[in-house]
Amino acid sequence: MLVGIDIGGTKTHVLIEDAGGVVLDRSVSTSGWQRGGLLDDTGNVARLVKVFADIDGAESAPLLIGAHGLDSDWQRLEFQARLERNHRGVVRAVNDVELLAPAAGFDEAISVVVGTGSKVVAHTGNGELISAGGHGFLLSDPGSAAALVREAVRAVLRAFDGGRGADVLGRELMKQFGVADEIALSYAFTAAPRLTTWGSLAPLVFACADAGSELAAAVVDHAAKELASDVGLVWGRGALGSDVVCAGGVITNQPRLYDALVRHIDDLHLGLSVHLLSVAPVVGAIELARRLPNQALSNDSRRNT
Template sequence: MGLVQTKDQQLFIGVDGGGSKCRATIYTADGTVLGTGVAGRANPLHGLAQTFASIEASTRQALLDAGMKETDSHLLVAGLGLAGVNVPRLYQDVISWQHPFAAMYVTTDLHTACIGAHRGADGAVIITGTGSCGYAHVGDDSLSIGGHGFALGDKGSGAWLGLKAAEHVLLALDGFATPTALTEMLLKHFGVSDALGIVEHLAGKSSSCYAELARSVLDCANAGDEVARGIVQEGADYISEMARKLFSLNPVRFSMIGGLAEPLQAWLGSDVVAKISETLAPPELGAMYFAQQQFNSVNINE
C-alpha cells in the first residue's frame, strides 16, 4: 500500500478543488508544508474526468515541489474537498475513482474550508469566489446553504456578478434598458463594439469566464454606476442573509473566504462584518486535517 510504518511519519496531501482551480499541498503529520501544486478546475458537477485530471496534475506538481518523485503519490494519504459531493451520486463517482493515493477521504470543499478557517475548531464560513456558499459546523449540528452552482444559484459570487452584468449590458445594447458605464466597461473588456461581440466571448463559457468580469463590475459599482450598484447590492444582500442564517447555529468563529470576500465587505450588513474573523489556515490544511482524522480513526489499532 505504500503506507509508512508509523502514524507520525505518514505524509498527507490536502486538495482543495474549485470552479476555477485545484490546489494541492503535501504535509507531514504535524502540518508542516512540504510542497504545493496548482492545476485547473476540479468541480465534479461540471465533469469528473477534468476533476480527476486536475487533482492528478496538482498532486504531481506538489510532489516535485516537495522534492519527491512524480510517481510517489502512493505514499500520500489524501483528503479531498470537492464541490458537489454532497450529491450522493457524485460522491459515489468520486470515491469509485481508481485514485493514485495510499488512501483517499472525500468531503465537500465547504467542509474542508471550514475546518481550515478555524484550524479544526467549530465555526462558520462563507465562500465567495467563482461560486458562493455557506457552511457552519457547531457540535453535532451542521448547516449548508446555497452553492447550487452556475447559473442556477451562487448569488453574490463572481460568476453571478459577471452573468448579471452581461445580461443587463445585452439588454441595454438591444435597446431594452439604458446603457451605463457598465456597458462601456464590458465592451472594452472584450475589445468589441456590439452585443454580438460579447456573446461570441461568453456563449457556452464556464463560470470562471464570467467570474473574470466580477472585479470590473465591482469597480463600476464603487465608481457609482447605478446598474452595477444594483447588481452588487443584490448579491451582497444575499450573502448577508446567508451569514445571518449561519449565525442561527451560534458559531464561535465566522470567516469569509474567496476572491470576493474582501471587495464585497463594503456592501455587507454591518452586523455581518462585525462578526468576521480572519481565516487561520487554508482549505488544503482543512482537507489534510480531515484526512488525518479519518485515517487515524480507521487505523486506530495499528
Template sequence: MSRVVIGVDVGGTKTRMRLLDLAAGQVAGDRTVPSTGWQTRSLSGAATWLAQRIAAVPRPGDEVVRVVAGAHGCETPEQCDLLERELEAALGMPVTVVNDAELLVPAAGLTAGIGLIAGTGSVAVGRHRETAARLSAGGWGWVLGDDGSGSALVRDAARAVLARADDGAPLEPLGRALLRSYGVPGLPELAAAMSWDGGVETWADHAPAVFAAAAEGSVLAQEVIRRGGAGLAHLVECLARRGADTGAVVAAGGVIVAQPTLFAAFEKELAVRLPGVATTLLRTPPVAGAVELARRRT
C-alpha cells in the same frame, strides 16, 4: 521512510496540493495545477483526473497515511463518499473527500463554523451543531443561483443594465464598464458575447468591471454588490435556521477576498440577519485546511 499527509483543494480554476511531513511538522511540498478538465458529472472520471495529479506529490520513500481532498462540485455527502471510494481504489491510500468549502474553517485554525466561498461560484457549508451532519446552501450553478459569486454579479449587472436600457435610460458607468470589459460597442453585442463567446464559464472574469463601476460612483453597480452581499448572508442564514453551528463564519474565494466592498456588504447584511456571529475573511490558502483535516485524522 517519512509518514506524510496530503491536502488537496480542488477549485473551479486551480487545484492546489500540499504535502506535510508529520514527524518534522513541516510542509514538504506544494504544487498548483490548472483545474482544466475537472468535473463531477462522472465521479469515476473525476477520481481518475485527481488521482493522476495526487500521485505526483509524494516523494520517493514517503508513506502517505491520509489524503484529504476538498472538491469543488461535490455538493452532497453521497457524492463525497463515492468519490472517496473511487480515489482510495485508484491511489491505494486512505482518502477523505469533503466539499471545498469545508476546508475554510480548519484553514482558519477553528474546529467549528460555517465556510462560505464566493469566487467563480458561491456556496456555504457547515455541520449541524448536535448531529454533526453536513449542511450546505447554494452551489446550484451560475445560471440558477450562486448569488454573490463573480459569475452572478456579472449576470445581475448585465440584467440591470439591459433593464435600464429597456426603460430608455442612457448608459451609466456600469453599462460602460461592461462594454469595455467585453470589448464590444453596444448592448446587443454585449448580450451576444455573454451568451455565445465563452458563455457562462467566462462571466466571473468580468467581475472587476462591476467593482470598478461602483468605485466610479455607479449607483446601479453599488446596488448589485449590495444584493450580492445579501445573497451570501442569506446562504449563511439558511444554514443557521437548519441547525448549523454558527460559532464562526469563514469567507474565502477569489472575488470576496479581492473585493473589500463585497465582504463589507456581506458583513453588514449578516449582522442584521444573525447579530453577534463573528466573520473572518480567510487569508490562508484553503489547502491548509485540507492538510489540517488530514493531520487530525492520522
C-alpha cells in the same frame, strides 16, 4: 506525513507536511489532470495522485481532499472509493468549502466561499452537512465572478427598460462586447454563456462601482445581501458555530463585497462574527488529515467489537 489537497474549479493546491514542516506546497491547473467533471473520467484520480507521486512516503500517508463538485453524499463516497483504489493510506473526501473552518482554527463555523462559484456550508449537531446556494452560475452562486457579471448585465437592461441612459457600467460592458446599445449587449452576452467568459469581467463591475456607478454598487450590495440570506438559511437549519469564515478569490480580493457581506450578516442579528480567511484553504485539509489516523483506528475498533 500528511497530505492535504484543495481542488477548485481552476486550481488544485497540494500541501504535504511531516514532523519537520512543509514537504511540498504545489499548485497545478485542475484542467491539467481532470477530464470533464470530477467523476466523469475514471482516470481523474490516478492523474491526481501523480501530482505528488515524487514525494517519498506520500503514497501511504493520510490523505484528505476537499473538492469542488462534491455536493452530495453519493458523490463524496464515490470519489472516496476511487481514492482508496489509488492511494495506500487512509483517505477522506469532503466538499472544498468544508476546509474553511479548520483552516481558520475553528471546530465548527459557517463557511462561505465566493470565487469561481459561491456556496454556504455548515454542520448540524448530528454531523449532517447543510448548505445553501452553489447551484451554478446560470441559476445561483451570488457574488461569484460570473454571477456578478450576469447581474450587472441584468441591471443595465433594467435601467434601459426604465428609460435611463447607460452609466459607466453599461458603457464599459458594451465596450467589452463590441456593441453600441443595450439590445445588442443582451444578444452578445447570452450568446456566450460560459463561466470563464462571464467571470473574466468581474473586476470591471468592481471598477465601475469604485468609479461611481450606482448600478454596479447596487449589484455588489445585492450579491452580499443574498450571501447573507444564505448564511441565515443554514443558521436556521441548525448550523453549529457562532463564526462565519469567508474565502475565495472574489471576496478575498474585493473589500467592497466583503464589507457589504459583514454589514448584511450583522443585519441578521444572529450574533455571528465574520472572518476573512488569512491562510490557504488547503491548510484546513491538513488539519482534517491530522485527525484521520485516529478516526480510522476508532472505526477499526468498532468493526472488531
